[in-house]
Amino acid sequence: MKALVLMEPGRLAFDEVDVPEPGPGEVLVRVRAATTCGTDLKAFLRGHPQIPMPGVLGHEYSGDVAAVGEGAPFEIGQAVMGVHSAPCQQCRWCLGGQENLCDTVMSTKVLGSYAEYLLVPERVARLNLFEKPDHLDYATASLLEPLACVAQALIKTPPKPTDQVVVVGPGAIGLLFVAALKRLGVQDIVLVGRNRTRLAVGRKMGARTENLEGFQAQADIVIECTGKVVVWEASPSWARRGGTVVLFGGCPAGSTASFDTKRLHYDEIILVSPFHFGTQAVRQAREWLIDPEFDVSPLLTGTRTLQEGPEVFRDLEAGVGVKYVFVP
Ligand SMILES: [Zn+2]
Numbered sequence: 001m002k003a004l005v006l007m008e009p010g011r012l013a014f015d016e017v018d019v020p021e022p023g024p025g026e027v028l029v030r031v032r033a034a035t036t037c038g039t040d041l042k043a044f045l046r047g048h049p050q051i052p053m054p055g056v057l058g059h060e061y062s063g064d065v066a067a068v069g070e071g072a073p074f075e076i077g078q079a080v081m082g083v084h085s086a087p088c089q090q091c092r093w094c095l096g097g098q099e100n101l102c103d104t105v106m107s108t109k110v111l112g113s114y115a116e117y118l119l120v121p122e123r124v125a126r127l128n129l130f131e132k133p134d135h136l137d138y139a140t141a142s143l144l145e146p147l148a149c150v151a152q153a154l155i156k157t158p159p160k161p162t163d164q165v166v167v168v169g170p171g172a173i174g175l176l177f178v179a180a181l182k183r184l185g186v187q188d189i190v191l192v193g194r195n196r197t198r199l200a201v202g203r204k205m206g207a208r209t210e211n212l213e214g215f216q217a218q219a220d221i222v223i224e225c226t227g228k229v230v231v232w233e234a235s236p237s238w239a240r241r242g243g244t245v246v247l248f249g250g251c252p253a254g255s256t257a258s259f260d261t262k263r264l265h266y267d268e269i270i271l272v273s274p275f276h277f278g279t280q281a282v283r284q285a286r287e288w289l290i291d292p293e294f295d296v297s298p299l300l301t302g303t304r305t306l307q308e309g310p311e312v313f314r315d316l317e318a319g320v321g322v323k324y325v326f327v328p
């Protein structure tokens with residue numbers, strides 16, 4: 001099969017690789033859509049500790065079941081949507097209600113959706129792979145994984161409709177937050193950033209937008225989606241007394257951030273830094289996506305072939321477009 005292989009940072013190859021065969025409980029998916037993600041861009045630019053090289057890139061997907069292993073809960077031909085990981089539901093974290101921190105959730109995740117076929121492991125097929133309803137297009141269904149991350153954060157920090165929520169960083173995740181906040185009935189959503197095109201997408205999705213330069217706010221909730229230390233450090237200054245700051249964007253390994261202790265303590269600013277998602281968040285994200293009123297189409301920049309992969313990542317590096325959809 002054809003696949004987009006990350007050979008080393010900066011080098012993507014359009015290559016021929018073997019089609020995997022499903023073992024017990026596994027599901028082979030014929031990929032119909034695979035959306036690009038910030039994590040893939042990071043891996044492309046500087047390598048990523050969680051992404052082996054050389055290896056087929058991509059972890060967001062939707063498609064049709066092409067083959068099933070013994071006992072897998074799907075049928076050939078069924079349209080499916082899923083995420084790339086699932087918790088063990090047995091470790092200390094899973095049993096304690098923190099499935100997102102499961103001991104083996106990251107080590108057992110599956111990569112390789114930028115290919116004609118993706119083999120979904122037994123655990124993921126059992127817990128986090130679902131039927132895709134006909135009315136939902138494959139590209140939108142492929143957003144289940146990033147939206148599950150967003151759902152995890154909003155389950156942990158549920159906004160009230162009357163809250164002012166500031167979202168910093170108009171990339172795909174920031175824009176998905178805008179969509180989810182709208183869905184939760186939040187009236188006052190402020191999207192802050194520098195990239196004018198992406199801010200315009202945010203306005204289309206119902207946010208008010210502001211330039212990051214000189215931005216000031218007294219928000220009930222601030223959601224940081226840039227993964228930049230300077231923005232982490234600035235985020236508490238945009239929260240009201242007693243407000244919550246959600247540090248969502250992961251910063252480079254080894255980086256440190258410092259905060260004004262007086263502000264955090266005497267103004268009781270709550271800092272939370274949600275990571276990944278549990279099974280509940282995946283189901284929440286799926287419920288949003290299958291709602292015909294939930295419109296995330298403005299953040300899908302366009303459809304590309306796998307062959308166009310290197311060009312797509314150069315565009316993403318230059319901040320052109322938000323999320324591309326590979327149709328292998
Ligand atoms: Zn992703």
Ligand SMILES: [Zn+2]
Nearest residue numbers: 088091094102
């Ligand atoms: Zn676990």
